Amino acid sequence: MNTSAPKLDKAFIERQRHRLTTLRDQLLQATRAAEAEQVQIRSQSLGEAHESEDDAQKLAMLELEGATVQRSLQRLTRIERALRKIDDGTYGFSDADGAPIPRERLEAVPEAIHSGRDE
Numbered sequence: 001m002n003t004s005a006p007k008l009d010k011a012f013i014e015r016q017r018h019r020l021t022t023l024r025d026q027l028l029q030a031t032r033a034a035e036a037e038q039v040q041i042r043s044q045s046l047g048e049a050h051e052s053e054d055d056a057q058k059l060a061m062l063e064l065e066g067a068t069v070q071r072s073l074q075r076l077t078r079i080e081r082a083l084r085k086i087d088d089g090t091y092g093f094s095d096a097d098g099a100p101i102p103r104e105r106l107e108a109v110p111e112a113i114h115s116g117r118d119e
Contacts, residue, residue: 007103008092017086019110024079031072078111085113 085091092101094115101115 008106012103013086013091016091016106016110017083020079020083020086023110024076024083027072027076027079031069031076034069034072075111078113081113082111 081095082091085093092103092106093099094101095113097115099115101112105112105116
């Protein structure tokens, strides 16, 4: 692991923790809403007379929502990892090679767990 610390002061780390927690809460809420909508669409389709075009539209919408939910879940995983890194004092260092993650990258993507060079 690279031991040269990125220039991250305590106030920055706490702001990042707050941002990550807020992002996590927003993503969880959006994911739950999307999953509930998927259930509703599926239940509406059962026992209904409908056109094949309607089915195609519903399937396309479910596929898009499913992809969105999947991306949200992947981001949630990175957010949880970043929060654990804050707790264990390794936030700002790449999981891949221990290199410092530039502060600018962390400001843009607070859940970054890689330096950008190692992805």
